[in-house]
Amino acid sequence: MDTASFVEDWDALLRPEPDEDGQLPREYPVQRLSDVHGLRFEYFDEDGTWEGSSVHRFTRHCPVDQERVHSLTRNQDVPERLFESALRLFADSLVLRTTDKEREGDLRYFPPAILTFWAGFETYVRRASELLIATAKGIPTPVASFLQEREIYVALNGQIKERTRFQSVLDRYALLLSYGYGWAPDKGSKFWQRLVAAKDLRDYYTHLDITEPRAITSEEVLEFMEDVLLGMIWPSSVLKRTLMLGAFRIYELWEFLNQAHEPYTERPFFLQWTLKREYLFHCNFENVNEELFPNIEQRLARRNPSKA
Known part of the structure; x- marks a missing residue:
């Protein structure tokens, strides 16, 4: 890999130049999404406007007294920034390892890239759920409670209280798609199953499976990232609207890294x-069971009982 060219091209993607009117280029689906995954995005050019522009039908006015929406607006770029941060971390690994001939080393970049990227997805689901509850009419209370991971209950003293009740992010995402867009994802589809596989990899590092020490390859990290992005882009294709503004820009960044990367493996230091x-x-x-697991002093005492 030509490191200088890579850094220059990567920086140009991260910081695109505005046009003569001062406008940054709009995001657009890359060809891979159609050629490899069979997704279609005619809706991008249907009415001459694009999502996020002031005249698009999905751009709405927010009254000044809607504090709940104000808070969500202030946080609206967090999911995209988390996705981008994970990609930047992966890009850093490519640059710093260009001279590593062994193409294998200790865990350093890949697990945090995985965890940060998944955090972007979870943050998107959380923010979109809160926005749905704040703006849509007729969301049933049990649905809102499920999306917000809370439970209302009656205490023994008769008071109505609230407590946290954790729910799977994929279950919340499916419910968000159902009540937010009137669409139930096919959980047997390849795209949903890939999203499940991505969650399993993320869970490996947050709930370490001690029965299966494993290495992680750059190809696996890239596949994980694509699986997560497709989990949002696939519904966008079906519903003819972009679920998360910025998702196609993130996918374009991912595609660049996917084409530029050279295989590398990270592993636990003691794995081999x-x-x-x-x-x-x-x-x-x-x-501690000291008969089974003695320390040095205890072990020496067993070997030389006369000196104990």
């Missing part, structure tokens, strides 16, 4: 250790 004999490990709990 051969543990076929006794070894030392750190364990500072109280009430």
Whole structure:
């Protein structure tokens, strides 16, 4: 990889030049979405306007007294920035590892890129859900409670109280699509199943599966990122509206990295250790089974009981 050219092209994508009128280029679906995934986006050119412009039918006026919407407006770019941050981190790994001939090293960039990218998706689902509840008419209370991960209950003293009740982000996303757009995603479709696979990879690093130590490749990270983005872009194609403004720009950044990257593997430092004999490990709990797991002093005492 020509590092200088990569950095220059990457920076140009991150900071595009405005046109002569001072306008930044609008986002547009890249050809890969149609050629590889069979998605169609004719709605981009249907009425001569684009989503996000002041004259588009989905651009609405917010009254000054709608504080709930004001808060969501102030946070509207957070999902996109999280997606971009994860891509920047992955790009940094490409630049810093251009001279690494072994193409393998310790965990450093890939897990945080995965967690940050998924945080972008979760933040999108949360913000979109709150916006739906704040702006739509007739959202049933149980649906709003589910989307907001809260539960209203009657305490023993008769008071009505509220508590957190965690719900799966994919269950909340499916409900958001249903009540926000009148569309129930086919959970057996390849796009939904890819989103499930992405969640499983993210869960591996947040709920470490100790039974399966694993390495992670750059290809797996890129596939994970695409799976998450397709989870939002696929419904956009079906519903003929862009669920998250900026998603196509993020996908364009992803495509650039996908084409430029050179395979690399990150792994836990101890992954390839051969543990076929006794070894030392750190364990500072109280009430440890010292017969099975002695420390050095206890081990020496067993070997030389006369000196104990």
